[in-house]
Amino acid sequence: MSLSHTLADIVGRRHVSTDPDVLAARSVDHTGRYRGRASMLVRPASTEQVAEVLRACRDAGAHVTVQGGRTSLVAGTVPEHDDVLLSTELLTELGEVDVIERRIVAGAGVTLAAVQRAAAAAGLLFGVDLAARDTATVGGMASTNAGGLRTVRYGNMGEQVLGLDVALPDGTVLRRHSRVRRDNTGYDLTSLFVGAEGTLGVITGLELRLHPTPAHRITAICGFADLDALVAAGRVFRDLDGIAALELIDGRATTLTAEHAGVPAPVDGAWLLLIELAAGTDPTALLADALDGLPLAGEPAVGVDAAAQQRLWRVREALADVLGVYGPPLKFDVSLPLSAITAFAGEAAALIRSHAAEAIPVLFGHVGEGNLHLNVLRCSAAAERDLYAAMMELIARLGGNVSSEHGVGTRKRDYLGMSRTAADIAAMRAVKQAFDPTGYLNPAVMFGRS
């Protein structure tokens, strides 16, 4: 029996497709930059079906690439081996919110926005937020340990994951649910599957932590003449009670947001900082005090009510929206020591000028933790490859990491050795070998060919 028939027996015929158009559409990443080739698409509807699909593919010698919402920024879902595409899109079961234990159980294919809505309806809050919220799935976000706009307060996706259902490469199902908050029995396999980018198993279900919703919230954007002053201010804000966001915005890019999104700069300054405090008691005075002593480029814009806060957040969001005005930008997601941020910004700009004179750098990021997103707009395809490699070298030289929250995917696998030692990668490979000895699951990501 052919593999497609075997898979159809498991998931039903209408959930297996070999249609070339369907496969072509799913074999490219959302930027259109990275393209692969797939042999079929399979959409299992339960954890057990995922496990059976995996076993069948392994037995048939097929490679499998797992796809969630396909919002990867490192081309993490592009099949390179004529793969079977395993989509989690039917795993959309969403449980009731447990308000006492503060958790919710969600299928891997549930979107971030759906979890956020369910939490809000129960008066609680989900700790991760990011721009792709309507498309990104919680399974994919856990697999890549996604970050976003709230990490300074609640941490990455991994810190929201209390339990997992995982279909392993050998077709067995591992259910690891803590049920209670504290659990110190044996290896932390949950943290191992988080961030493994689907190379050790397919996350099919998640038990997610929820947080109380702070009663009060205040948002501000302030401007600085230079980046050093902004980073120093960030160090003050990160210690404030209730810090909930601390976002760097490239002031130069507000000419783009003004032109293309109708969102002008709300304040003066070459570098802008969005600060949000959220707490049980009103943080207005606390924010005002903190702003008071800072060398600001002008008056800060403060949002006290929800509408004003939304307008300030719109500046940050518009920046993400306009990155594509010259076509898909070249993206760098890096983390740096706070003391190296200014040097990085300067040296990166010089690198860009020397490799692609016509390109426009746009920098933003989560400055409380040194997580920067450098986007290079209007970079020629010819310049891209050398610039990418040179940037990776720069990051490593400044003591940073080549991936801060986007993961490794296929895009950064050749640079893994800049952030991990040889012994470290050998240990990773030993773990991969233990779970997936034939290496058929997500073969293109993380390690690449070697």
Place this chain on the structure above:
Amino acid sequence: MSLSHTLADIVGRRHVSTDPDVLAARSVDHTGRYRGRASMLVRPASTEQVAEVLRACRDAGAHVTVQGGRTSLVAGTVPEHDDVLLSTELLTELGEVDVIERRIVAGAGVTLAAVQRAAAAAGLLFGVDLAARDTATVGGMASTNAGGLRTVRYGNMGEQVLGLDVALPDGTVLRRHSRVRRDNTGYDLTSLFVGAEGTLGVITGLELRLHPTPAHRITAICGFADLDALVAAGRVFRDLDGIAALELIDGRATTLTAEHAGVPAPVDGAWLLLIELAAGTDPTALLADALDGLPLAGEPAVGVDAAAQQRLWRVREALADVLGVYGPPLKFDVSLPLSAITAFAGEAAALIRSHAAEAIPVLFGHVGEGNLHLNVLRCSAAAERDLYAAMMELIARLGGNVSSEHGVGTRKRDYLGMSRTAADIAAMRAVKQAFDPTGYLNPAVMFGRS
């Protein structure tokens, strides 16, 4: 050449001992309840020496048991196989505090108290605190993912670990330092070694996260007539800005602390709750408001200044001190859903009465997360075994975990299957096999014999 000579060549003669008295003293746990047998003691002074010692022991077919401060509450450092004892006591190097990145590098043998002092000297705070602070080592605490008095605010030991040096069973050295706060490059091996209880490698060095020190602190103890009311109050307090401790104290046990430690109950109530708030702005009014609406057994005791706060903490600490007045207590470290705490307390008390009528139950714990420590004083050796097993059954039945923060060690290995599924344990064994195929490292803990 004999193994002891080989090891002496690596670490120097004076750091290898086969003295029967030395070995006997180190082959028993600190309670005197659990005793094993060791063939020699080796004290390497560097990561490289640890790695060489491991390789030599593996090549000689010797078992190795790792020892830090030997404060395990689950007999996690007792050698059962005539083992080589590998002590981390010479790994005491302590780096400078990095105040910008908020971290410190410490050898595995550095005590918790030493890290706390170094952090305080730099105006920062280490996020974990526990009673054994002067003896427990940060290496052992990371290996067991220790919890303690501050988990409601800062999480367990694992959440403080930014990077690790680990000597692997094959004698290679893995250095995994994030250098910067955010790192999303590949498998989270750090979390895998944390809580692995030395079965996958020996943690030799740690990069630890430090936190800002809150400027204001307030402490209170209040009393409740019944446990349900206390748990409900705990749910209110866990949401308060700046919650820094939330400790359940068994009010009945204050007769013991009064008699044996000169510390009487500071307030009325069968069940006491110690609350601490610590924040950048004064939390006094916030605490008063929260206390206001609660069904307290009497007036709460509030500590505004450091001396008064210390007196309140003394009630909690005295409880730990007096647990041994009838000999080593039988200890249970469990976590439960908040909704099951009252049922657990009642059923556990009944179990104790039926197995050991003369015994005295003393309950305390970190109630914000459902982490309870049940101590059974004056339990006969005859009753102990059956009571232990029955208690584990009760915990599993109520949806709890058999270990909340003490780990598995040798004491709970036979109960691992109550908190982990068969597939889950099989995956753990696959990881163990990948790192330590001959199973010579810490062979007695976690899995036990099978």
